[in-house]
Structure formats: structure tokens, C-alpha cells
Amino acid sequence: MDLLWTISTILLLCSLLSILWKGFDRRRNRSCYLLDFVCYKPSDDRKLSSELCSDIIVRNKRLSVPDYKFLLKVVVNSGISEDTYGPRSIIEGREECPTHDDCVDEVDDCMYRTLDELFLRTSISPIDVDVLVVNVSMFAPSPSLTSRIVNRYRMREDVKNFSLAGMGCSASPIAIDLVNNIFKTRKRTLAVVVTSESIAPNWYYGTDKSMMLGNCLFRSGGCSFMLTNDPSLKHRAKMSLKCLVRAHIGANDDAYSCAIQKEDDEGRVGFHLSKSLPKAAVRAFAENLQRLAPKVLPVGELALYVLRGFRHWLWRSKEAKTDAATAAMVNFKSGVDHFCLHTGGAAVIDAVGRALGLTKYDVEPARMTLHRWGNTSASSLWYVLGYMEAKKRLRRKDRVLMLSFGAGFKCNSCLWEVLRDLNDGGAWEDCIRAYPPQTLVNPFMEKFGWVKEA
Amino acid sequence: MRAVPLPRFLSSVELAYLNVVNHLLAFPIIPVMVAVLLQVLELGPDELIAHWSSLGIDTIHALCTIFTVVVVATAYFMSRPRPVYLVDHACFRPPRTFRVPFATFFEHASLVPFFDEKSVRFQVRILESSGLGEETCLPLANRYIPPCPSMEAACAEARLVIFSAIDELIAKTDLKPRDVDILVVNCSLFSPTPSLSAMIVNKYKMRSNIMSFNLSGMGCSAGLISIDLARSLLQAHPNSYALVVSTEIITPNFYAGNERSMLLPNCLFRMGAAAVLLSNSRREEDRAKYRLLHVVRTHEGADDRAYRCVYEEEDGEGNSGINLSKEMMTVAGEALRANITAVGPLVLPVTEQLRFLASLVARRLLGARGGKPYIPDFKRAFDHLCIHAGGRAVIDELQRSLGLPAALVEASRMTLHRFGNTSSSSLWYELAYIEAKSRMRRGDRVWMIGFGSGFKCNSAVWRCLRAPKAPVDGPWSDCIHRYPVHVPEMVKLL
Numbered sequence: 001m002d003l004l005w006t007i008s009t010i011l012l013l014c015s016l017l018s019i020l021w022k023g024f025d026r027r028r029n030r031s032c033y034l035l036d037f038v039c040y041k042p043s044d045d046r047k048l049s050s051e052l053c054s055d056i057i058v059r060n061k062r063l064s065v066p067d068y069k070f071l072l073k074v075v076v077n078s079g080i081s082e083d084t085y086g087p088r089s090i091i092e093g094r095e096e097c098p099t100h101d102d103c104v105d106e107v108d109d110c111m112y113r114t115l116d117e118l119f120l121r122t123s124i125s126p127i128d129v130d131v132l133v134v135n136v137s138m139f140a141p142s143p144s145l146t147s148r149i150v151n152r153y154r155m156r157e158d159v160k161n162f163s164l165a166g167m168g169c170s171a172s173p174i175a176i177d178l179v180n181n182i183f184k185t186r187k188r189t190l191a192v193v194v195t196s197e198s199i200a201p202n203w204y205y206g207t208d209k210s211m212m213l214g215n216c217l218f219r220s221g222g223c224s225f226m227l228t229n230d231p232s233l234k235h236r237a238k239m240s241l242k243c244l245v246r247a248h249i250g251a252n253d254d255a256y257s258c259a260i261q262k263e264d265d266e267g268r269v270g271f272h273l274s275k276s277l278p279k280a281a282v283r284a285f286a287e288n289l290q291r292l293a294p295k296v297l298p299v300g301e302l303a304l305y306v307l308r309g310f311r312h313w314l315w316r317s318k319e320a321k322t323d324a325a326t327a328a329m330v331n332f333k334s335g336v337d338h339f340c341l342h343t344g345g346a347a348v349i350d351a352v353g354r355a356l357g358l359t360k361y362d363v364e365p366a367r368m369t370l371h372r373w374g375n376t377s378a379s380s381l382w383y384v385l386g387y388m389e390a391k392k393r394l395r396r397k398d399r400v401l402m403l404s405f406g407a408g409f410k411c412n413s414c415l416w417e418v419l420r421d422l423n424d425g426g427a428w429e430d431c432i433r434a435y436p437p438q439t440l441v442n443p444f445m446e447k448f449g450w451v452k453e454a
Numbered sequence: 455m456r457a458v459p460l461p462r463f464l465s466s467v468e469l470a471y472l473n474v475v476n477h478l479l480a481f482p483i484i485p486v487m488v489a490v491l492l493q494v495l496e497l498g499p500d501e502l503i504a505h506w507s508s509l510g511i512d513t514i515h516a517l518c519t520i521f522t523v524v525v526v527a528t529a530y531f532m533s534r535p536r537p538v539y540l541v542d543h544a545c546f547r548p549p550r551t552f553r554v555p556f557a558t559f560f561e562h563a564s565l566v567p568f569f570d571e572k573s574v575r576f577q578v579r580i581l582e583s584s585g586l587g588e589e590t591c592l593p594l595a596n597r598y599i600p601p602c603p604s605m606e607a608a609c610a611e612a613r614l615v616i617f618s619a620i621d622e623l624i625a626k627t628d629l630k631p632r633d634v635d636i637l638v639v640n641c642s643l644f645s646p647t648p649s650l651s652a653m654i655v656n657k658y659k660m661r662s663n664i665m666s667f668n669l670s671g672m673g674c675s676a677g678l679i680s681i682d683l684a685r686s687l688l689q690a691h692p693n694s695y696a697l698v699v700s701t702e703i704i705t706p707n708f709y710a711g712n713e714r715s716m717l718l719p720n721c722l723f724r725m726g727a728a729a730v731l732l733s734n735s736r737r738e739e740d741r742a743k744y745r746l747l748h749v750v751r752t753h754e755g756a757d758d759r760a761y762r763c764v765y766e767e768e769d770g771e772g773n774s775g776i777n778l779s780k781e782m783m784t785v786a787g788e789a790l791r792a793n794i795t796a797v798g799p800l801v802l803p804v805t806e807q808l809r810f811l812a813s814l815v816a817r818r819l820l821g822a823r824g825g826k827p828y829i830p831d832f833k834r835a836f837d838h839l840c841i842h843a844g845g846r847a848v849i850d851e852l853q854r855s856l857g858l859p860a861a862l863v864e865a866s867r868m869t870l871h872r873f874g875n876t877s878s879s880s881l882w883y884e885l886a887y888i889e890a891k892s893r894m895r896r897g898d899r900v901w902m903i904g905f906g907s908g909f910k911c912n913s914a915v916w917r918c919l920r921a922p923k924a925p926v927d928g929p930w931s932d933c934i935h936r937y938p939v940h941v942p943e944m945v946k947l948l
Binding site: 007008016020022099100101137140141144145147151154159162164166167168174246248249256259262263267271287291408409 | 483486487490523526527530535604605606609642643645646647648649650651652653655656658659660661662663664665666667668669670671672673679682683686687689690691751752753754755756758761764765766767768772774776792796907908909910
């Protein structure tokens with residue numbers, strides 16, 4: 001009888017301990033660590049020089065001289081250098097009729113090159129990957145891009161794969177959000193995310209000006225990164241995710257239709273960017289910041305913000321809320337050390353920089369990324385991060401804010417904390433020493449600067 | 455066609471061992487506690503009190519111990535993931551004007567300039583033995599001569615099918631769009647920017663902090679992938695509502711060439727959409743129809759043959775289409791085997807699992823003298839089955855290899871007949887059929903199996919919490935009285 005009591009007491013205690021351990025273990029798996037990221041560097045024969053750009057523009061015989069001037073103006077003012085990359089089908093003159101293979105090859109090259117290097121650098125085998133997410137907004141073949149990767153790398157049968165499409169330039173934080181949510185439900189999970197954009201099938205060859213901007217600004221690029229919630233891999237991780245905020249103002253009709261893929265009057269499909277895009281961007285931005293600020297700013301700054309707002313209301317200042325005034329209300333730099341801004345265009349970067357009260361030093365990574373790589377859509381944030389890392393700006397305990405905008409209209413942001421001093425060159429390895437360049441005189445400006453006066 | 459061999463249960467040894475190890479603590483506890491209970495019952499109440507007093511525990515300590523145990527147990531049970539409920543589901547009901555009887559299909563195929571005579575005859579032969587009926591629907595753009603698959607037409611079809619399904623779901627559940635926290639949309643062959651999920655957010659004025667995801671290119675089994683994603687999101691966010699929309703937009707996918715393996719989708723794919731409301735809120739326990747028990751996903755993409763069996767490519771003339779390989783049945787069978795191997799330990803009754811384990815141990819110890827390997831009977835684990843209505847061949851093959859009675863595959867066959875292959879939403883039409891026939895009872899278990907490009911085989915297991923009251927409003931309301939129909943092997947047209 002006594003023995004029985006003893007045994008049952010011991011078993012009960014063991015059960016209690018295991019319950020406690022399970023509860024504690026569950027809390028441990030809330031983290032999301034970035035093990036590594038690899039940005040895509042296409043081969044040099046895909047560089048779009050100013051000469052090549054003008055040839056491509058002129059190839060479209062439907063355009064008139066004012067249209068050429070408009071396009072060249074956009075290109076001249078874009079802040080993009082001669083080192084950005086385009087898809088092979090466009091360079092080889094097949095922009096109006098790319099084959100399915102052209103489109104697939106473009107994405108394959110990006111995915112496989114970056115993944116090969118990612119697996120090599122992390123010394124992790126593809127068979128250990130539990131979750132695979134791919135986001136390419138404007139190309140979704142069957143089988144999906146995730147299936148292409150599963151096939152190529154012979155991944156496991158039970159790999160959870162998700163192929164996101166149509167989610168625009170702000171899809172990187174969306175993919176991270178998806179993975180982060182899965183991490184909350186599974187222990188010791190390893191996730192690989194590939195983000196890129198497909199340009200070959202989306203070249204616009206009509207005459208609608210609002211749809212030609214995409215042709216001028218978008219460039220080839222992509223990134224693969226590896227995330228995990230396994231605490232035993234923390235010592236190898238580069239950064240840890242602190243918070244993520246998604247704002248979707250698609251409920252507003254103007255915001256929804258300000259960046260939309262549709263047909264022009266002649267039935268050609270293009271990506272329409274309307275004049276109300278900046279307004280939608282500001283609204284989405286404000287929506288995002290409203291929710292982001294309490295999570296990111298230190299308590300002191302938040303208290304000051306409340307006080308300033310109260311004082312502003314009290315004195316009922318008649319001045320319009322200028323960017324400087326808004327910036328003065330909240331100082332984001334008190335909670336964030338580095339800013340990865342989506343390289344939507346020079347105007348976008350400058351506007352966001354002003355709104356957040358950032359200096360030239362803060363927006364330099366974004367401006368330089370735009371210069372070197374162009375607008376690579378969802379993967380642009382990673383090139384900006386790569387610049388900061390190559391410049392050895394990222395030190396332990398630094399906080400990095402990624403901020404992006406995209407069709408929908410969405411503004412998504414995520415805050416990372418750097419876990420150790422980072423100094424990989426990555427895709428910037430061979431050119432970081434040349435940045436920032438002595439002058440930002442645009443080669444397009446030199447050649448086509450006459451359009452400004454014409 | 456050679457029969458698909460039954461699942462390789464010997465390879466699920468790892469899973470069996472895993473189950474045992476996971477519940478290691480339970481194995482000794484139960485017999486010990488039973489023994490203790492028996493001992494306690496043998497003693498009389500006076501002896502019990504004497505034993506208790508002799509232990510020298512005063513009331514305070516006893517109360518503290520009990521309190522700690524209760525607190526820890528409560529904390530543990532409160533923090534366990536909430537069950538995921540299916541509040542309700544709704545399907546798109548195509549208006550009669552969209553229907554394409556065989557004669558219309560044949561006439562259209564003959565009049566469009568792309569097809570040569572051989573291709574027309576081939577398509578008609580496929581249609582004759584496809585198991586499709588005369589009421590399946592195609593979008594208007596595909597009915598033009600020649601078809602005009604513009605982006606505008608594709609968006610119009612998307613708006614029609616998706617919004618109809620969601621409107622019906624809202625009417626059934628009193629859902630307020632602003633209460634939706636999670637939105638997952640899957641459409642394989644059409645993904646505009648902004649996505650279809652953004653289109654839904656715009657139409658229904660959903661909140662700005664909605665977690666929306668748009669899956670594309672994931673094939674006919676994407677409906678269950680969306681359910682899996684919604685489940686993961688719900689587990690991370692208690693007290694939430696998830697709207698899952700599954701559809702396939704037919705307009706942009708008309709194949710205008712003469713390659714036979716690429717003509718099949720023209721013949722089989724039809725309009726359809728489904729909207730499903732999931733929740734893990736305690737409020738929904740009272741009215742939810744089903745509870746999600748398991749979702750198991752299997753991806754055979756590592757095998758080249760499986761990967762290539764449903765493949766989008768261009769034919770020799772540059773026409774884009776989906777190539778369905780001749781090995782699709784074999785590949786589907788293998789994918790199903792792999793999936794069943796994972797599903798088995800989760801759903802089979804304990805007796806079946808123990809019998810299987812005993813047979814396994816016997817064979818390991820005694821070799822061939824241990825007897826034949828025991829194959830668990832899956833019919834005992836499920837009351838209803840929804841197999842993706844990919845085509846008659848798929849349903850026939852599955853019926854044969856799993857040894858299923860005709861009653862279990864009736865929902866799939868009738869859905870294929872009435873609605874055609876609606877891709878990822880077909881499973882929901884099948885569930886609606888079972889409900890419309892008043893066959894669903896409380897406690898019934900439903901097994902949904904989807905196949906798709908990749909090659910993937912995904913399963914979901916649901917338990918019915920509340921049988922829908924007849925008459926059931928749904929896509930079958932106007933025609934359920936005619937079903938089931940006998941679907942002949944061949945319907946001669948020419």
C-alpha cells in the first residue's frame with residue numbers, strides 16, 4: 001500500500017513537472033530569428049546601361065516623340081545607375097512576346113542561385129527545411145514556384161509550402177508574418193523564404209503613360225532568407241524579429257485602385273500607377289505608424305508624443321501640419337537605429353525620410369540601393385539591409401526598421417534587433433567601396449539631360 | 455490501368471513508435487492509478503480517515519498543494535490551442551445562363567478557329583466519358599467565338615463567383631466583414647496585382663489590420679492548404695475569425711491549341727467558388743457546424759515524375775496550357791499512399807492501431823510466421839468522404855484502391871456531374887451535397903482529400919458538431935431532388 005502511494009505520488013509529480021516544462025517550452029518558441037539572407041546578383045551581361053535603356057524605349061514604335069521624352073524624363077530623374085539588371089528576354093528584344101520559358105528561367109535563376117548560396121552559408125541541408133514560402137507578385141505558374149524549389153532540392157514530403165502572389169512590393173513583411181505565425185504553433189521549425197519579382201511577362205508595350213512608369217523603374221532582383229524559432233540556433237542568427245505591423249487600406253476605393261494591374265484602352269495589360277498614389281501611401285503610412293509607434297518607441301518618447309499632441313491641441317495651432325511639424329511630433333530615431341526603406345523611387349524615399357525626420361545618413365542605404373539595384377520590388381528591403389551590413393553599420397543590439405509600401409494599398413513594417421556585429425559583404429561585396437559615390441550625377445542625365453529643357 | 459497498391463503501413467513504424475514514446479507517461483500511470491483506486495475502495499471510510507491523519511499533513515498544506523495543482527492544471531488547459539470550428543460554408547451557385555451542355559461545347563469547339571477536327575473529336579470523346587453532366591458552367595468570355603480572355607473579363611468572373619459565395623456566407627452566418635481577422639484566398643491560375651484578397655478587402659470594407667494572404671499556383675488541392683494556413687493563424691491568434699475563399703478562375707485559361715494532353719482542362723474545368731468561415735472563438739461553439747481535427751499535407755515534388763505530371767507550359771505553337779501527363783493516376787495513387795500513411799495514426803480507432811501494432815510486432819519477432827500484415831480498415835474511421843472531383847478516372851481509381859462502397863464516393867461523383875471540376879472548391883460542393891441529402895449526423899467524421907499540381911495530396915478531417923436542419927440552403931437546393939443520378943460510362947454525342 002505504501003509503495004503504491006509512493007509510486008503514485010512520484011508519477012503525479014512527474015506529470016506536474018512535465019506540464020510546467022511544456023508551458024515554459026511553449027513560451028521559448030515565440031522568437032523568430034533571421035539566420036542569414038542572400039541577395040540576388042544577376043550576371044553582368046544583364047546590366048541595363050543608359051544606351052540599352054534608350055534602345056528599348058525607342059523599340060516601341062507605337063510611342064510618339066512626346067512619349068519618348070516623358071519616358072526619358074522618368075529615367076533621368078529616377079536616381080538609377082547603369083549597373084541595374086533587367087531580364088534576358090527584354091535585353092534580347094523579346095519584351096513584347098516573352099515565352100513561358102523566359103518567365104520561368106528569369107525566376108528560376110534568382111531562386112536557385114540565392115538558395116544554393118543560402119544553404120551553403122548556413123550549412124543547413126534542404127531536407128531540414130520545414131516551411132517554404134515564395135512570393136513573386138506577378139507570376140504564378142503551375143506547379144507553383146514552391147513546388148519548383150521542392151523538386152530541385154528534393155525537400156521532404158511534409159514541407160509546408162506557400163506560394164504568395166499578387167501581394168505587391170510590400171510582400172516581404174507579409175511572408176515574414178506568415179512564417180512568424182507558424183512559428184507560434186510549432187517548435188524548432190526552420191523556414192526558408194524567397195522573395196522576388198517577375199518582370200519579363202509584365203512589360204507594358206502600349207501608350208498609356210500611367211502604365212509606362214513600371215517599365216522604367218522595376219529591375220531584376222530577389223532575396224532568399226532563412227528564419228527559425230529554434231533557440232539552439234540563436235548563436236548563429238543575425239537578427240531577431242521584435243514586432244511586425246501590417247496596414248491594409250484597401251477598403252478605400254481610391255487606395256485600392258491607385259496601383260493596379262489592368263488593361264489599357266487598347267487591351268494591353270499594364271501596371272497602372274495613378275496620381276492618387278502618394279495620398280494613399282501617406283494614409284497607409286500613417287495607419288501603420290499609429291500601430292507601430294507604441295511597439296517601437298521607448299516609453300519616454302511616447303509620453304513626450306502625448307504631451308506634444310496635447311500642447312498642439314491646446315494651443316490650436318493654425319499652421320497646416322507640415323512634414324516638419326509631424327516629424328517634430330514623434331522622433332522615431334529614439335527607438336530605431338537603422339531604417340530600411342522600400343526603394344520605390346527617389347521621391348518616395350525622400351518623402352518617407354522627411355516624414356520620419358531622417359538625416360541623409362539614415363536614407364543613404366535606400367538611396368544607394370535605388371542607385372545600384374533600382375526598384376527590385378519586395379526584395380528591395382534586403383538590398384538596403386545588405387548595404388548597411390556591408391558598410392559595417394549593424395552592431396549588436398541595434399534596432400532595424402523595415403518599411404515598405406505596395407499595391408492594395410498596404411504599408412507593412414517590421415522591427416528587428418541585431419544579435420551580433422554583422423560584416424558580410426553579400427551582394428554589395430564588389431562595389432561597396434565605391435559607395436556613396438562622389439557625385440550622384442546620373443549617366444542618364446548626361447546623355448538625356450536635354451529632355452528637361454525640351 | 456494497373457491497380458494502385460494499398461498504403462505501405464510498414465513504413466509508418468516510426469509514427470507508431472513516436473506515438474508510444476509521446477505518451478510514455480500515460481502508459482504506467484493508468485494501471486497504477488487504477489490499482490490505487492482499487493486499494494482505496496477496499497478500505498472502509500474509517501480506515502481511510504485513520505490513514506489520512508497518520509500522514510500528519512495539516513489542512514493548510516493540503517489546501518496549498520491542491521490549490522497549486524489546480525492552478526497549474528488550469529493554466530495548462532487554458533494555454534492549449536483552441537479548437538478550430540467551421541462556422542458555416544457557402545458555394546457559388548452558377549446562374550442557368552452560364553451552363554454549357556455537351557451540344558453547346560461541341561458547337562463552340564467546332565466554330566472557334568484554333569481547333570482542328572481531330573482536336574474537336576478528341577475533346578468531345580473526353581467529355582462523353584468524363585462523368586460531367588449537362589449543367590456545368592463556363593464563364594461568358596469563354597463562350598465567345600473566339601473566346602476573349604481579357605484581364606477585365608477574368609476580374610469580372612472573379613468578382614461574380616467570389617462575391618456571390620461570400621454574400622451567401624454573410625447571409626447564413628450574420629458575419630460582419632469588419633469582424634474578419636484573417637483572410638486567405640486561393641486561386642491557382644489567376645493572380646492579378648493587387649491580389650484577389652485585396653479585391654475582397656476593398657469590396658467588403660474590411661479592417662486595416664486584417665491578416666490577408668493570397669495563394670496562387672498551388673493547384674486543385676489549394677483549398678486544404680488555405681485551411682491549413684488559416685488554422686495556423688487561428689492558433690496564433692485566439693478569439694479570431696478567418697474567412698477562407700477557394701476558387702479557380704477559368705477565363706484566362708482557355709487552351710487554344712491542339713496538343714491532346716493540354717486539351718483536358720478545357721473539357722473538365724468549370725466555374726465554382728467556395729467561402730468558408732472558420733473561428734476559434736468560444737462564442738461559436740454553440741452554432742459551429744464542424745470542428746477541424748487534422749490537416750495533413752504531402753508533397754511529392756521531390757520525385758521528378760510526380761512534379762511533371764501537371765505542368766503549365768507552351769506547346770509547339772506557343773499556346774500556353776496545362777499539360778496533364780498519362781501517369782497522373784499512378785502518381786495520384788502514390789501521393790495518396792503517402793498521405794494515408796500520415797493520416798492513419800491520427801484517425802484510426804485505437805483497436806485498429808493496436809491490431810496493426812500487434813501484427814507489426816508479431817512479424818518483427820516471428821518473421822513470416824507472424825502472419826499476414828494487417829491493413830487497417832479506413833471505412834471504420836470515417837462516415838463521409840469528399841474526394842476532389844478531378845475527373846471520373848480519379849474517383850474510380852480511388853474507389854477501387856481503397857475498397858470504398860459506392861455510397862461513400864457518391865458525393866464526389868454527383869458534384870462532378872452537376873458542377874464539373876471546380877478545382878479547389880469542389881470539396882465544399884461535395885460537403886454541401888452530403889448536407890443537402892440530410893446524411894450528416896452529429897459526431898460524424900468527414901475526410902476531405904484533395905489532389906493537385908506539385909504533386910500534392912492533402913487531407914483534412916472534420917467532425918460534425920451540429921447537423922444542418924433540412925431543407926438545407928445551398929448550391930444543391932434547386933436540384934438535390936434529382937440526385938443521385940446514374941452516370942453512364944459513356945454519353946454518346948457524336
